[in-house]
Amino acid sequence: MSSTPRFGLPLLTVAQAQKEVTHNEALALIDALVQAAVEAGPQADPPAEAGEGQCWLVGAGATGGWAGQADMLAIRTSGGWRFVAARAGMRVVRLADGAWLRFDGEGWIAPAEIAGPSGGSTIDSEARSVLAALITLLAAHGLLISG
Numbered sequence: 001m002s003s004t005p006r007f008g009l010p011l012l013t014v015a016q017a018q019k020e021v022t023h024n025e026a027l028a029l030i031d032a033l034v035q036a037a038v039e040a041g042p043q044a045d046p047p048a049e050a051g052e053g054q055c056w057l058v059g060a061g062a063t064g065g066w067a068g069q070a071d072m073l074a075i076r077t078s079g080g081w082r083f084v085a086a087r088a089g090m091r092v093v094r095l096a097d098g099a100w101l102r103f104d105g106e107g108w109i110a111p112a113e114i115a116g117p118s119g120g121s122t123i124d125s126e127a128r129s130v131l132a133a134l135i136t137l138l139a140a141h142g143l144l145i146s147g
Helices: 019-033 125-140
Strands: 055-057 072-077 080-085 091-094 099-103 112-114 144-146
Touching: 055 091
Parallel strands: 112 144
Antiparallel strands: 055 072, 072 080, 091 099
């Protein structure tokens, strides 16, 4: 069966029987990948319960139904788990904490963790409050994790 070059979405072929199966499979994958959001991850173990359409990032050393699928997006469908290979530059929002993760071609990169301003011999409370507000805003946009 032929497929699209970027995400391997199944394509219909001439005189194909049961075209609706191929078409529905492509729609299920598109539904998960357009404005991709994952419940959590990267994690090695599949969740005990997963709703149809929910997605996770598969981590290293994956077990069970995810074995051998490291760095893939795991999509729960009515037929079981479907896996999609991540492409360099792909971004997903992690619903567990709102962070945006980016795939760099080798693994998923999480936002940096930055602690609030503290310490120092000269304390500038105005500068500290501006830095704290900036950190809060960046964390709200999923660009870093507030420490």
